[in-house]
Structure formats: C-alpha cells, structure tokens
Amino acid sequence: MSAPSTEYSVRALHGIPEVRPGDDLVKLIAAAGPELEDGDVLVVTSKIVSKAEGRIVRADDREAAIDAEAVRLVARRGPTRIVETRHGLVMAAAGVDASNTEPGTVLLLPEDPDASARALRAGLREALGVEVGVVVTDTFGRPWRNGLTDVGIGAAGVRVLDDLRGTTDVHGTPLGVTVVATADELAAAGELVKGKADGLPVAVVRGLPHVVTEEDGPGARALVRDASQDMFRLGTSEAIREAVTQRRTVREFTGEPVDGAAVRRAVAAAVTAPAPHHTTPWRFVLLESAGIRVRLLDAMRAAWVRDLRELSGFSEESIARRVRRGDVLYRAPYLVVPCLETSGAHEYPDAGRNAAEREMFVVAMGAGVQNLLVALAAEGLGSAWVSSTMFCREVVREVLDLPAGWDPMGTVAVGHAAAPPKQRPARQAGAFIEVR
The missing domain is CATH 3.30.1330.100 (CofE-like)
Structure with a gap:
C-alpha cells in the first residue's frame, strides 16, 4: 500500500x-x-x-x-x-x-x-x-x-x-x-x-x-x-415495541450474575406507572443475597405444602407436582418481590366501594410490574412473574421483615435466559377488541 x-x-x-x-x-x-x-x-x-x-x-x-x-x-x-x-x-x-x-x-x-x-x-x-x-x-x-x-x-x-x-x-x-x-x-x-x-x-x-x-x-x-x-439499533417506537413483544416468561437461567444496577433501572421505569389519587403504591424488595432467597423460598415451600395437605386435600404426588412449579424461583440468580402499599386509598362507608378502591390500586400494581418486566427485557434480562408470595403473605413479611401494610404481589425471577424463549403464536389484537 x-x-x-x-x-x-x-x-x-x-x-x-x-x-x-x-x-x-x-x-x-x-x-x-x-x-x-x-x-x-x-x-x-x-x-x-x-x-x-x-x-x-x-x-x-x-x-x-x-x-x-x-x-x-x-x-x-x-x-x-x-x-x-x-x-x-x-x-x-x-x-x-x-x-x-x-x-x-x-x-x-x-x-x-x-x-x-x-x-x-x-x-x-x-x-x-x-x-x-x-x-x-x-x-x-x-x-x-x-x-x-x-x-x-x-x-x-x-x-x-x-x-x-x-x-x-x-x-x-x-x-x-x-x-x-x-x-x-x-x-x-x-x-x-x-x-x-x-x-x-x-x-x-x-x-x-x-x-x-x-x-x-x-x-x-x-x-x-x-x-x-449496534448499541443504537432500535428507534424509539421500535425499542418500546421490541421490549414489549420480546418480553416472555423465562424459566431457565444461566449462572451469570445479574447486575443490580440494571434491576434498579428497571424499577425506576416501574414506578412511572399510573396510580390512583397521585399515590405511589409500589414497593420492590430486591433479594440480592443467595441466603435470604433460599430462606424465603424454603419458608414459602413449607407453608405451601402445609396448605395443600391440610386445607386442599391433595395427594402427595399432586403436591410434589405443584411444588415443582415454584422451582423457577430457586433457579433464578435474583428475585424481586413487588409489594402493594395502599395507605393512600380512600375509605368509604360501604364494602363495595372499598373493594373497588383496592382494585384500582391492584391495577396500578399490575401496571408497575409490567413496566418492570418490559424494562428488564430492554436490559437484556429474562424474567418470570410467579404468584407464590400472594398465598403466604405473612410468611413473606416475617422472613423479609416487611411492614404490615406491604402486600407481596408475587415474585419476579430475574436472570439471563439459558435459551431463547419458545415462540408462541401471534395474538391478533382484533380477537380482543369490541367496538361500540
């Protein structure tokens, strides 16, 4: 040359x-x-x-x-x-x-x-x-x-x-x-x-x-x-669409550790969700210690098995099968426990309105968790939202030392996906729409 x-x-x-x-x-x-x-x-x-x-x-x-x-x-x-x-x-x-x-x-x-x-x-x-x-x-x-x-x-x-x-x-x-x-x-x-x-x-x-x-x-x-x-591959609208459509439930994770800063950025996105009465009803408990994760999951499993035996009358085989579904939480290198905090709810003289009031806050909780899941996907992290903590809230509050007013709303398993999520048939929006 x-x-x-x-x-x-x-x-x-x-x-x-x-x-x-x-x-x-x-x-x-x-x-x-x-x-x-x-x-x-x-x-x-x-x-x-x-x-x-x-x-x-x-x-x-x-x-x-x-x-x-x-x-x-x-x-x-x-x-x-x-x-x-x-x-x-x-x-x-x-x-x-x-x-x-x-x-x-x-x-x-x-x-x-x-x-x-x-x-x-x-x-x-x-x-x-x-x-x-x-x-x-x-x-x-x-x-x-x-x-x-x-x-x-x-x-x-x-x-x-x-x-x-x-x-x-x-x-x-x-x-x-x-x-x-x-x-x-x-x-x-x-x-x-x-x-x-x-x-x-x-x-x-x-x-x-x-x-x-x-x-x-x-x-x-x-x-x-x-x-x-390409760090800048996605345009604004495509980035949002890609994160939403690529958010899939991940149940198998690699051993690669999760960056806590990435999870905190996802939480920052979660708390931008809408909520009633200008409140902030979300709390996110980040379980970064392996010890506390295992202690919580062991206590939850024991409570779940006890309930299935004593209250539901399931066979031991059926109990074992149901308990295995929660193993995804053990396999995840990072857990997030979203909690609902409703101190900002209005009090009404009748039970029906109070129930509707709580439903508003639950909807806001769902919006916050969805923001969290989408933001985790945008960070390149897989997740699975598992409902388990909702069925043993007192156990969760005791193990994690949470205030009485915090209601655990499931657990989000977080990690790097061990394999791409299986493709699912596309959902046609028209099937879920009614026009009046």
Missing part, C-alpha cells in the same frame, strides 16, 4: 447527460472523463445508477415501494418512516426518492450497489485502461446531528474501512478503537462538488491512491455494523 497523501483534489465530472433506463453508464462516464488516471476514485450518485438500471416506479406506488424495500421499521413520526433496507442501510423511506427524476416517478436504490460499483470499475478498466476505485453514494440524515451528508452505499476497489487499531498516534498512544469510514469520507467529499441541483452526478477524487485497492474488496456492505454490535 502506498503512503497516505497529504493533499488531494476533488472535481465534478462535466458532460454527463440525463441518464435514462438502459443507458450504458460506463460509456457516459468514459466519454466525460477520458483523462481518468490510475488511483483516481470515482464518486457516483446512486440516482444515475438507479436510472440506468431501471429502478423507477410511479410516485403513487411510493408507500408500497418503501414496504417492499424495507425489512424492518426502526422509527416513525407522522408519515415519515426510518427503516432498514434489504441492503442493511437504515434510512428514511428506504431511499425511495422523488428528487432528480421525472415528475410522477420515484427512484429506488440500486438492486445491489456493490455489484453496480464493481461493474462500473470493470467497465472503465476495459474502456480506458485505468484502475480506479468506485464509490456509489446516497444521502443520509444522521441521529443527533442536523443536516444531510452523502455516504457510501456501494464500493469497489476502495479501502472502505481503514483500521488503525494497533497503531499509535503522534504521541505514541496506542489506538484501540479507531476505524475510519474512508468510503463515507470520499462520498461526502464528492458531494461538495457534485451538488443535487447542478446536474453533476459524478466526482473524481485524485491524490489518494493509497485508498484504491487491486481487488474489488468487500464493498460498502462492510460499513454496515453487525446487529449484535
């Missing part, structure tokens, strides 16, 4: 006519740039690639085209959709664009931008005898930043990422995380001279031969961060 240059030039390529479906881009670019040299980088807007490839649909089919090009919805605000495309790109409207195209039509992104870049590179090699790099670009908005910029969505013969990890800076400090998105920087540089309104869809970057490679390389696909490494 040649040494990095300390200066380079960028110029727009003049003379490329309006591109139409079926046009030969290699011929059009070669005619406009016969002076191209080895080591140049051609920065080509995806619009002319899409036009030449016939990626044009009627404007009234735009929403359907977005649906077809998208693999997931990341975020939505009003009619604006941020989606992930088939290419792995996260962008507005899947790149379906009405700019620089005939009225009444919209353009889709190229079918395979990396393949398009490879074809252009090979064609120019044959037509002009030069070894150039090619970057196919499109315009992106960016999280946390105003304004748009061009990025590379296709590439060939370009070092799309320059990995500087393991090298040192001028002070000798090792670089541990620096990986430069060279293709995106080339795309942005080219956009400064191309311009959307000037009919100049191609730029030439000269003076950076070290970024041009002999092989076509992995293409711009290498710029797409793997989902497992």
Whole structure:
C-alpha cells in the first residue's frame, strides 16, 4: 500500500447527460472523463445508477415501494418512516426518492450497489485502461446531528474501512478503537462538488491512491455494523415495541450474575406507572443475597405444602407436582418481590366501594410490574412473574421483615435466559377488541 497523501483534489465530472433506463453508464462516464488516471476514485450518485438500471416506479406506488424495500421499521413520526433496507442501510423511506427524476416517478436504490460499483470499475478498466476505485453514494440524515451528508452505499476497489487499531498516534498512544469510514469520507467529499441541483452526478477524487485497492474488496456492505454490535439499533417506537413483544416468561437461567444496577433501572421505569389519587403504591424488595432467597423460598415451600395437605386435600404426588412449579424461583440468580402499599386509598362507608378502591390500586400494581418486566427485557434480562408470595403473605413479611401494610404481589425471577424463549403464536389484537 502506498503512503497516505497529504493533499488531494476533488472535481465534478462535466458532460454527463440525463441518464435514462438502459443507458450504458460506463460509456457516459468514459466519454466525460477520458483523462481518468490510475488511483483516481470515482464518486457516483446512486440516482444515475438507479436510472440506468431501471429502478423507477410511479410516485403513487411510493408507500408500497418503501414496504417492499424495507425489512424492518426502526422509527416513525407522522408519515415519515426510518427503516432498514434489504441492503442493511437504515434510512428514511428506504431511499425511495422523488428528487432528480421525472415528475410522477420515484427512484429506488440500486438492486445491489456493490455489484453496480464493481461493474462500473470493470467497465472503465476495459474502456480506458485505468484502475480506479468506485464509490456509489446516497444521502443520509444522521441521529443527533442536523443536516444531510452523502455516504457510501456501494464500493469497489476502495479501502472502505481503514483500521488503525494497533497503531499509535503522534504521541505514541496506542489506538484501540479507531476505524475510519474512508468510503463515507470520499462520498461526502464528492458531494461538495457534485451538488443535487447542478446536474453533476459524478466526482473524481485524485491524490489518494493509497485508498484504491487491486481487488474489488468487500464493498460498502462492510460499513454496515453487525446487529449484535449496534448499541443504537432500535428507534424509539421500535425499542418500546421490541421490549414489549420480546418480553416472555423465562424459566431457565444461566449462572451469570445479574447486575443490580440494571434491576434498579428497571424499577425506576416501574414506578412511572399510573396510580390512583397521585399515590405511589409500589414497593420492590430486591433479594440480592443467595441466603435470604433460599430462606424465603424454603419458608414459602413449607407453608405451601402445609396448605395443600391440610386445607386442599391433595395427594402427595399432586403436591410434589405443584411444588415443582415454584422451582423457577430457586433457579433464578435474583428475585424481586413487588409489594402493594395502599395507605393512600380512600375509605368509604360501604364494602363495595372499598373493594373497588383496592382494585384500582391492584391495577396500578399490575401496571408497575409490567413496566418492570418490559424494562428488564430492554436490559437484556429474562424474567418470570410467579404468584407464590400472594398465598403466604405473612410468611413473606416475617422472613423479609416487611411492614404490615406491604402486600407481596408475587415474585419476579430475574436472570439471563439459558435459551431463547419458545415462540408462541401471534395474538391478533382484533380477537380482543369490541367496538361500540
């Protein structure tokens, strides 16, 4: 690889006519740039690639085209959709664009931008005898930043990422995380001279031969961060939806310890639930000590077995089967006991109203626990809400030394799932809706 240059030039390529479906881009670019040299980088807007490839649909089919090009919805605000495309790109409207195209039509992104870049590179090699790099670009908005910029969505013969990890800076400090998105920087540089309104869809970057490679390389696909490494993969609406839909009861956990700070963050989400009379009726007892967990569960099991024998008349086999259902709490590395505290409830002269008053608080408790479960899922933790403490509240209060006014409302087992939860049939919302 040649040494990095300390200066380079960028110029727009003049003379490329309006591109139409079926046009030969290699011929059009070669005619406009016969002076191209080895080591140049051609920065080509995806619009002319899409036009030449016939990626044009009627404007009234735009929403359907977005649906077809998208693999997931990341975020939505009003009619604006941020989606992930088939290419792995996260962008507005899947790149379906009405700019620089005939009225009444919209353009889709190229079918395979990396393949398009490879074809252009090979064609120019044959037509002009030069070894150039090619970057196919499109315009992106960016999280946390105003304004748009061009990025590379296709590439060939370009070092799309320059990995500087393991090298040192001028002070000798090792670089541990620096990986430069060279293709995106080339795309942005080219956009400064191309311009959307000037009919100049191609730029030439000269003076950076070290970024041009002999092989076509992995293409711009290498710029797409793997989902497992993407800390910001989810948009706001998708994050909420994902956490809710991915919240499943987990009954088998690994031995990995649970971060108490993550549970506390989940509790912070839990106590934002609505509650009657501006009260805060939730209390969450966090059982972080293995000793206290076992002591509580042993006492609860003894009380449960006693009740099943003396009050319910179950057989020993039936009792053993029922008791085994509570083993999930023993297997969990962390337990949370949600408690209902109703000191803020109103007192009424009749039992019916008082019962309704308590029901309001119980509903608020359910909302708080649901917030907790969803927030735990968002933290990457599995959970199971087990009702057991509700059937032996006095035992729980005694073992955990809880105030008399705290009513345990089950136990939440928390941990890292040993396996993905089993998929269940999707529940159709319409089956649970009545409209009057």
